[in-house]
Amino acid sequence: MNLKTIIGTFVVGMLLVSCAHSDNRLTVNVSQEVVTSGYIGNGVEWDPYDEAESWGASVSDEDWQKLFKRLDFMRMGYVRCMINSPFRYYDPQTGKYDKTRNIASLSRLLQYCTDHNIVVMYGEYNPPTWAMKDEQCWVDMSVDYLNYLVNDLGFSCIKYFVIFNEPDGNWASTDGDYDLWKSMLLRFADKMKEYPGLDGKVKFAGPDAVVDYKNPSSPFDAAGWVKQATTDLDSHIGIYDIHAYPGQHEVRSGQYAEILARHKEFIPAGKKIVLGEAGYKYWREADSLLMKEYNRRVEGHPFTKGTDSNMLVYDYFYGLDMPLLCMEVMNGGYSGIAAWMLDDAMHSSGDSGKTEDIKLWGMWNILGEEVFDDPSQEEIRPWYYTWSLMCRYFPTGSNILKTTLDRTKGVYAAAGEYQGKYVFAAVNIGDEDRSLDISLPAALENVSLYVYEEGNRQTNNEGHPVPVQTGLTVDGTYQTILKAQSFILLTNID
Missing domain, CATH: 2.60.40.1180 (Golgi alpha-mannosidase II)
Structure with a gap:
């Protein structure tokens, strides 16, 4: 090979390297x-361990301190905290209202949020019994309890109130009945006015509807619920919220930005919208391999049947997917996102009070040792790493x-x-x-x-x-x- 050929080969090689480098x-x-100005913050769904006693152990002081240390680093700006009233103020055995019943864990959670200036969206999953979904007795109990938390106990962190979880769903007591939800919100609003200062401190969050879902019984999908709520209830709604459980491909492909935009377009000027709950589900065809792995992990699992879980929260990649979704939310003009959810120790499927089918979605299970005989479940999972950073460094007011x-x-x-x-x-x-x-x-x-x-x-x-x-x-x-x-x-x- 002569010198000219050698030089030519070298130049071509350098060009290839340069092009490859340029492509990267x-x-x-x-x-x-x-x-978005005045960002509310990133955070989690953190419910007050309603079922812990039914499962056999309340959260110990040691475990509370473990939780607080982890949360101290996260410095969340926003928490969604929902209760099941039969585990709280309503005794299903007697049908009696008792605002002090089982208050300890909820008080501890809300005190932490108050002390750390965390914005809390508080609410109820459903009425104490489904028969109460349109009854004044529920409105009276629920608002009195809200007043007890905010005015009597001083939990000023509660800024927003959700009266039904996902009212568009066929799993909710409303079963997608928009008019029922609207009428009940107006009744709640009237009741709140009876308590001095309450409606000035707490505003409604809604409609709490689920993206990429439509109840056959309802004329509206989630975007329709948002649009109708802005028309009918804007003077009562302090913040708009929806729930989102996209697939991995949907978000990684960049498609989800459009979906988020479609649900935000109706929000009136000066109002904000957040994702009240968010996580990933793998039922879409593009995520079939992930779903196959999900099902494999569910098989024979000692404490979940996977009815409502994400079995892949243990995986490294979930620590990429959650901040990616968060970035799309922030860049899309939303004002916050709560990851579903902080801790596996919060819910069973159907809130049964049993441990055979828990909702496994968390960054850990703080009752892993006490209830599930598996201390390793209390260890921090990988996605805490990135989610804690997205919470800590995009603080309220950003x-x-x-x-x-x-x-x-x-x-x-x-x-x-x-x-x-x-x-x-x-x-x-x-x-x-x-x-x-x-x-x-x-x-x-x-x-x-x-x-x-x-x-x-x-x-x-x-x-x-x-x-x-x-x-x-x-x-x-x-x-x-x-x-x-x-x-x-x-x-x-x-």
């Missing part, structure tokens, strides 16, 4: 343009900034500003590493970098994330390699 580069621009990038490359990102400081998060759900050129709105000092990779998830002794780098100075641009199937978060927020 991705420019991300974060501007000062605000997508402004979500416009982020621009090529969404066909498998990388998604979101950014925020809080009191003059910034946060940037990105996830790569593709199979190739990406070289990111990130343009930020300002120069940043004392920046920390967190990394979530399958073989690299740095934590402290408590299992909380720790940054791989601290004290960084970013002059307005930042370059990094975002590995395939990984997540990063860059911030100078304390």
Whole structure:
């Protein structure tokens, strides 16, 4: 081979390397343009362990402290907390109302939220009995109990009130009857006015309908419920909320941004919308392999039949999918998202009070040892890592900034500003590493970098994330390699 051939071969090779390198580069621009101002926050569904005593053990002081340490790191901005009244103020044996009944665990939860300035969306899954769904006696009990929590006990964290969980569903006592839901909300509103100051402190959240579901008994799908509620009840609704359980392919393909936009388009100016519950379900055809694995894990499981669970919350990839959904929510102009759910120890299917078919969705099961004879279930699962970061560093009051990038490359990102400081998060759900050129709105000092990779998830002794780098100075641009199937978060927020 002569010199000319050698040089030619070398040049071609360098061009190929350069092209390959160029193909893996991705420019991300974060501007000062605000997508959502006054973001409420990211958080979880955290219900007050209604069934724990029925299962055989209440949450111990030691376990409460374990929970609080984990939540202290998360610094959630938003919690959805729902009760089942037969485990609380309504005794199904006597039919009597007792507002002090089984109050301890709910009080402990709400006190934590009050002390940490967490916005709480509180409510009831259903009336004490389904026969009460349109009865004034339920309205009277429920509002008196709400007043007890807010005015008597001082749980000022409660800002929003849900009167029925997912009223569009055929599993709800309303069975998709919009007119029933509307009439009951108006009756609740009238009752709240009888308690001094209550309706000034607490507003309604609604309609609490489920995306990608339509009850045959109802003329409306979730978007229809939202639209009708804005027409009929906007003066009563303080915040709009819907529930979302997309499939993995639906979100990873970028399709879900359109779906979120379709449900937001009716929201009046000046009002906010949040995802009151959110997680992943794998019943769609595109997720059939995940569903197959789900079913395999359910078979013979000692404490769930999988009726209402996500058996894949143990997996590394769930720690990519949840922040990805969160990014789509933030970039879509929503104001918050509550992941369903914090803890497996909160519910059984149908709220049966039995442990044979629990709802397994959490970041752990705090009663793993006491009730389920499996201490390993109390350990932190991988998705806590990324979700805690998305909660901690997009605090209440943040402004979500416009982020621009090529969404066909498998990388998604979101950014925020809080009191003059910034946060940037990105996830790569593709199979190739990406070289990111990130343009930020300002120069940043004392920046920390967190990394979530399958073989690299740095934590402290408590299992909380720790940054791989601290004290960084970013002059307005930042370059990094975002590995395939990984997540990063860059911030100078304390």
